[in-house]
Amino acid sequence: MSLVVRRIRQTIGNPSGLRRVAALAAATRRQPNGRWRAGFTLVEAALSTVIVAVMFVAALNTVGAARVAQYKAVLVGRGRLYAEALLTEILQQSYQEPGATYVFGREAGESDTSRAAYDDVDDYHGWTESPLVAKDGTALPNSTNWSRTVTVEWVDPLDPQQVSGTETGAKRITVVAAFRGMPQATVVAVRTAN
Numbered sequence: 001m002s003l004v005v006r007r008i009r010q011t012i013g014n015p016s017g018l019r020r021v022a023a024l025a026a027a028t029r030r031q032p033n034g035r036w037r038a039g040f041t042l043v044e045a046a047l048s049t050v051i052v053a054v055m056f057v058a059a060l061n062t063v064g065a066a067r068v069a070q071y072k073a074v075l076v077g078r079g080r081l082y083a084e085a086l087l088t089e090i091l092q093q094s095y096q097e098p099g100a101t102y103v104f105g106r107e108a109g110e111s112d113t114s115r116a117a118y119d120d121v122d123d124y125h126g127w128t129e130s131p132l133v134a135k136d137g138t139a140l141p142n143s144t145n146w147s148r149t150v151t152v153e154w155v156d157p158l159d160p161q162q163v164s165g166t167e168t169g170a171k172r173i174t175v176v177a178a179f180r181g182m183p184q185a186t187v188v189a190v191r192t193a194n
């Protein structure tokens, strides 16, 4: 049993044992000439470097995760604004095409690529755009990589979850805003005939 181990065993039994062990370990390094000296060995220094590195990486991961969460929250907020803006525009239109002749979807003269002539909510069914534009076709600033899609369906007015293939007097409008193809926000409204 070495001198160090013996002295550690004698020391560890009393209340200040651990502190004394640490002091003893630091104070007792055998040099080639047989003397004892204070200091760290190369292995101890290397170990402390590894410990610091591991803690540093853990701290960086925490900061990185917080940044990612913040970025995602910003995307969701912008997506909601974009989706709600288009939904508001749709809800300002008639339930169905004014006049005697109408279909579900776009009537004659209503384009697949411009909303300028849209005048009823189901004109918007199947609408998709990227980048984003206002109703008159003006591009929304800084909307690169964003897209909006619209789905309009007849639903049971008493249970809007139930989609119908025929006229029910209620149309459910769903707008999805996506960034780089990843949906960030979905807004839904039901427009009734009366």
Ligand SMILES: [Ca+2]
Residues within 6 Å of the ligand: 097, 105, 106, 107, 110, 118, 119, 120, 123
């Ligand atoms: Ca129309």
